[in-house]
Amino acid sequence: MTSPRHDAGPPLPPVAAPGGPRREPAADPELHSQALEVLRRLVDRPDAEFKEGQYESVEALVAHRRRALVVQRTGWGKSAVYFVASLLLRARGAGPTLIVSPLLALMRDQVSAAARAGVRAVSVSSANSTEWDEVRAKLAADEVDVLLISPERLTNPRFREEQLPDLVARMGLLVVDEAHCISDWGHDFRPDYRRIRDLIGQLPSQGPRAVPVLATTATANARVVQDVVEQLGVDSAQDVFVLRGPLARASLRLGVLRLPNPAARLAWLLAHLGELPGSGIVYALTVSAAEDTARVLREAGHEVVAYTGRTDPEQRARIEEDLKANRVKAVVATSALGMGFDKPDLTFVVHLGAPSSPVAYYQQVGRAGRGTDHADVLLLPGAEDRQIWQYFATASMPDEAQAHTVLAALSADGGAMSVAALEPAVSIKRTALELLLKVLAVDGAVERVGGGWRSTGRPWTYDGERYARVAEARRAEERLMLDYQTTQTCRMEFLARTLDDPTAAPCGRCDVCAGPWYPTGSDGAARERAEHALHRAGVPLEPRRMWPSGMDRLGVPVTGRMAAGAQAEEGRALARLTDLGWGGVLRELLAAPDAPVPENVLQGAVGVLAGWGWQDRPIAVVAMPSRGRPQLVGSFAEGVARIGRLPFLGTLDLVGGGPTAGPGGNSAYRLASVHGRFAVPQAMAHMLRTAPEAGHVGPVLLVDDLVDSRWSLAEATRVLREAGAQGVLPFVLAQSG
Structure with a gap:
């Protein structure tokens, strides 16, 4: 497969050129011809061909109105599948496609790509609240082909009451991007994603009015795949079209360099960032680590900028554009940039500290090498990583006693309470309280209304068994991440096997297969600067x-x-x-x-x-x-x-x-x-x-x-x-x- 250039067209994933994989003829030649025409228009290439599995996925959605799960590596072309399917369904009289997307970066990329390709795409998120009335007017006039929303939007009372019923009635296709977030076994416990199952349950799944549903992800092991399939709302996993491809990417060269302390890791980066090819991402585990690292690198003359959960949406958009245009050498980021950022020519990813799971790590390193022949990926783990993992894991799990306190406070009040009004009645920090309310809302015990939150009166039982399973799954992933750092086998093969990829095989490029490809030390000046800075x-x-x-x-x-x-x-x-x-x-x-x-x-x-x-x-x-x-x-x-x-x-x-x-x-x-x-x-x-x-x-x-x-x-x-x-x-x- 060759990688198209996008100088004039949208930055969509690569597609196969003539001479690519041979497949059996399409069951419906007319549909295949229409789909191929749409694809070529999308990528602005008259010779473009579908990659293996792309058309089959489109056919399952358009011709058979099926529930589908596509697990393919980043850059494979998942967005091409749902854009092509959306336009074909629209041509057949279907309503707009609803895409549930986890991050603002992904929304911006998708809307921009769709617009340049003639797909009428709009988004509703916290970053464009001034445009919501215009979006509603376009939806009412049937002038929208694709609507992108965040999963959090499903909890918004106004959206849920004023727009969602009409969308459900008219929806032509539902797409759940980064679908591993649906799963409690996924790397990110995100209760808003659990609401998607309720949404899917409102859609007809049989007959001519059936609404197809597509779930996509690049990072899911067999357990997560099964969990997502179960939540697609079908009677049996056999009713789901599952397309799973190889996860390894030939362009990535993986390595792990163990250094004694944070100063040594920062000194390595100070000494060698300029030697890394092109532009890339330096990931850090905490906001303070990202901000401090970016500050030290800038003071040393490197063109870098920090990108964290504290970065406002407007500034995030500018940073993304600067990185795409290679105006900065690197973005020093937390997991806020983990999903949805699309830069095909990203040539390196360095981690200062290890993410807590191979799933999260693969998701982040998968940003590199999508449209290049070579990309370098280096992990610099730290002794403090496990303490940070434990902090975030504890913060994200609901507490049974706190949940009953919240329910008692809402029941005693009898009406709707804002979070600010609820805080004096419960001893929970605001961030944790908001997360707990979302969990309780997904479980049906509370609901968000115009005046805040109120009790539904439904009985609620703490599902300790499920949360214990989630906690154990996380601990198992942490052990795997530690094993990755010390493995004596191919690193790419290790990641692929961890994600249950049956095609896992040695890559021949990583530091285990071919020896270290990176310098292992730093000069005295870099060490002195790092020590002083830290x-x-x-x-x-x-x-x-x-x-x-x-x-x-x-x-x-x-x-x-x-x-x-x-x-x-x-x-x-x-x-x-x-x-x-x-x-x-x-x-x-x-x-x-x-x-x-x-x-x-x-x-x-x-x-x-x-x-x-x-x-x-x-x-x-x-x-x-x-x-x-x-x-x-x-x-x-x-x-x-x-x-x-x-x-x-x-x-x-x-x-x-x-x-x-x-x-x-x-x-x-x-x-x-x-x-x-x-x-x-x-x-x-x-x-x-x-x-x-x-x-x-x-x-x-x-x-x-x-x-x-x-x-x-x-x-x-x-x-x-x-x-x-x-x-x-x-x-x-x-x-x-």
Whole structure:
């Protein structure tokens, strides 16, 4: 198969040129002729031919109105299948195709490709809310061939009530892209994808009005394939047309380079990024790692940019275009760029840290080498990877006790509650609460309505067995990812076998088959720059400025914006726990038994103080009270005071035993747990009140070990300001996120 050039046409996947694979003649020559004509128009090539399996998939959808699952490697041409099928069905009087797509990047690529090919495609997502009325008008006028939505759109009350019924009645084809997300066994537990099964259940599956359904993915093992087939809403797996092709790509050259620490990995990248061909992607496991890596590379003169879940949609689109146009050497990305990004000439992918499963890893490395003869893929695993995997796995799974708390709160209210209004009734962080509500909605226990969320009154039982299976499946995938790093067999064969590809075979190109193809070290200058960058300390701490909603329900009489005289100033943390450099040092320190602050950590803090650039120099140091690490906090505060030649005013008092909740919980509960729990000792209050009279004008440094929600610091600031402090500068060792 040859790869077409897309200078004039849409960036669709490659198709076979004449002389490609021979197949049996089509059962319906007229349909084949029509489909081939559409394909050639799509790719703007009069000699284009279908790749093996493409036409068979189109025929199953158009001629037989079947439910189909296509598992093929990225670049095979799955989008060509559903574009061709969509136009053929439209020509036969069918309604528009609905494509459920997981990421905005994929939507942008698909809409752009379709438009250049004459397919009338539109999308509805959070990135184009100003265009929704225009999209609705086009749908009503039957001027849309393809509508792309995110799975989250299926939970939107307005879309579900005003648009979805009409779409279901008129739909010509339903496409579920990245269908492995349907499966609880997939690499991404995404409850919104489970709603798709309910949608499929509304579509007729038999007779002349049957609506064909196509599920596509490049990454699914046999278990995920079976799970997806079951959710396609048929009586038997035998009723599903399943097309599964080989997953290995001849262009990819895989390698694993184990280096001792984050500094060595960053030094390797600093030394060798410019030697990698063309442009590519550097993946990192956390937002902070991606941002820090991009910053260090830019400072060293590399044209790179960070792309994470914090990047706004408009900026994401610009970054994608810059990478496609080779205006940047690399995008340093989290899994936010994991699916749906289409750049056929991407020539390298480097991972700083391993994803938690071969499925996720194959999905990401599959971005490279789609339209090139050669592409380099290198994994630089880290010892901290497993800790990060555990964090994300725990965060994504629903908790039974929390679920019953949410259901009880909604039932007690009797009406619809917004997430902001629900937060004071449950001790769950907002992100976790929103995920839990989605899970409960999929299970039918709650529903999203105009005013927020409400209980349906249906009984709900925690499916512990299913979640235990999901957790064990994830642990098994993690073990496989560790095995991939140390395998003595072909790496491509290992990945293919892990994904249950029956055609798995040695590739002859990876570092196991042919030996290392990459340099294994870095020069002294790169190592020095990396060490300096990773141990450069200081993370800004944005102060709390607004009280959480609904605090009166929890007996805390605050609302709206904090008074200026009660707010802290912008503070500093030595580092985030997820940082590449100091993060590891601080994780070990906070996991160890309580002890005085180590000298190297104290010296790192001195570097933060030296570069702080505050408006007014602090006049004293105050310590936060700590029940778990009093030696660490106390010695840290005293050390800062000694080095800064500032008076140490002592530690705030705990009232009534101190805070009533540990880490976790949402803002409302976190504030309620600390409100009124700190007090300023009498001697400290006297020194604060008399400081201006003695000519000492300025804020105090408020010192702690770990900050999470920042409400403890906010409450401590409030009582210090009420006691006479002229200002408060929070200064902590570590920030949790």
